[in-house]
Amino acid sequence: MPSKGIDAYCYVGLPGAHVDFTVAGKNVIRRDCGNNFTASRLDMDWSNADWHGCGLYSWTVFGTDGKALTSREVTVNTLTGRMYGTSSLAPFNTPAIIQKDYCICYGYYVAGKGVLGLTNRHQSWVTVTPRRSNWMGELVPPGSCVETKSFSLFVLPGAHNAGMNTMDNFPAFMHMQTKPPVMTPTQARIAALSMRLCRRGIHNMAITQKESITAMLHIGTRMFDFRPAFLSGVSPSNARSIENVYATHVRIPGIDLATFLKELIDFLKDNPTEIVVLSLSSAGIRGCEQPKREALRRAVNRAFPESLRVGWGHALLSESVAELRASRIRVIVPDGATGYDAWSGKNHRAFTPDKIINNVFRSLNAERHAAVHITKLRCALTPTATGKGIVAHSAISDKSSSPLMEVKARSDLKTLKWIRDHALEHLKADTTITVTNDFIDGQTVEICVTLSDRRFGIPDPVP
Incomplete structure (x- = not known):
């Protein structure tokens, strides 16, 4: 009998909440704290489908009072294997649900037949956590004794390639590329098809985040990996305006710097206890002019009002939380910082996280941690770098079939659990730790809040 599998992943960090997962004809699976x-593992079977071979898969989040907070349902076709909703299931169409007291993040991967190492089972993940707009202030209140401790004791939840959360600037990018020759109508149709495949492939390969910068901040993100560059194809003589700087993945543009800074500033104005670390790195950028460091520094400083200051240099990481707040430094750009980046190509370019844990995380040690300013723990796998076949598959697949989304929940299940349970056994110095992830979610944040709590020596976790 035809059937299609669904792997449902869940993390609940909101006390008293639970999530029910249901497929047609199956019992409800409930997950809570x-x-x-x-x-x-759920399966949509032909015997429980309608006469079209279709059935519903759904999840519902219930709050502490037992009332439903939100729910989503999609249709699964047991004959074709397709999964679809009333709107696209692509990352940009599944924004986090952020309310006063809670945050619900979720995502889908629509599976095909399972080729090139990809699964043939649909992937669905849900995280339910407290809203963390002010988690630093809640953990380390102004005027408290713990405020005199070093800022470096915070374990910072980070967004990997944070600015790659939009395709809005893709047309401008394509406009700057080599102009096509005059074409016949048939050639034009082929070119248009190629453009659609190109856009789809770039979406599935380069988009690493799905939330707005504002949403990431309210979820609890406090470290942003922003890689600034001008549009690919811009000549050096035209690459002088700092307003034309974009977050860049290889040479694909994401959000522009001005919009990124505006969202960051607006959040910091409304949340005076929070401090953000901003990494302005050129890692992975290819074929693009990059702004001069001093020009970038002037542009960032100019964007901030007098009430908020940007601090430059890694030394600020070791200042006390109280000192930073008193000096109005709300953003730290850790220029000159030495770091240990726990990303390893041979271990992260995979479909399962076992090598990350066995070969990377378990090799962490206190001596290496103490010798650097920042230790970066990366949860996200990079299946897009496993071979040319994945590149081609990304181009012909739907936008709801990103390989990065395919591996996300499966990786988080193991990497974040290991970090929560074992990271501080290996990392015993007082230097900064960041935990970065693709498609940042409440689960990643909660692990960092828990570890920050332990490092500051606070007896009870943030409720």
Whole structure:
């Protein structure tokens, strides 16, 4: 009998909340705070489908009072294997649900037949956590004794390639590329098809985040990996205006710097206890002019009002939280910082996280941690770098079939659990730790809040 599998992943960090997962004809699977880091195998069977071979898969989040907070349902076709909703299931169409007291992040991967190492089972993940707009202030209140401790004790939840959360600037990028020759109508149709495939492939390969910068901040993100460059194809003589700087993945543009800074500033104005670390790195950028460091520094400083200051240099990481707040430094750009980046090509370019844990995380040690200013723990796998076949598959697949989304929940299930349970056994110095992830979510943030709590020596976790 035809059927299609669904892997449902869940993390609940909101006390009293739970999530129900349901497929047609199956019992409800319930997940709550007492059973986190869970993966459930569900199957949509032909025998429980309608006469079209279709059935519903749904999840519902219930709050502490037992009332439903939100729910989503999609249709699964047991004959074709397709999964679809009333709107696209692509990352940009599944924004986090952020309310006063809670945050719900979720995502889908629509599976095909399972080729090139990709699964043939649909992937669905849900995280339910407290809203963390002010988690630093809640953990380390102004005027408290713990405020005199070093800022470096915070474990910072980070967004990998943070500015790659939009395709809005893709047309401008394509406009700057080599102009096509005069074409016949048939050639034009082929070119248009190629452009659609190009856009789809770039979406599935380069987009690493799905939330707005503002949403990431309210979820709890406090480290942003922003890689600034001018549009690919811009000549050096035309690459002088700092207003034309974009977050860049290889040579693909994401959000522009001005918009990024505006969202960051607006958030910091409304949340005076929070401090953000901003990494302005050129890692991975290819074929693009990059702004001069001094020009970039002037542009960033100019964007901030007098009430908010940007601090430059790694020494600020070791200042006390109280000192930073008193001096109005709300953003730290850790220029000159030495770091240990726990990303390893041979271990992260994979479809499962086992090598990350066994070969990278378990090799972490206190001596290496103490010798650097920042230790970067990366959860995200990079299946897009496993071979040319994945590149081609990304181009012909739907936008709801990003390889990065395919591996996300499966990786988080193991990497974040290991970080929560074992990271501080290996990293015992007082230097900065960041935990970065693709498609940043509440689960990543909660692990960092928990570890920050331990490092500051606070007896009770943030409620």
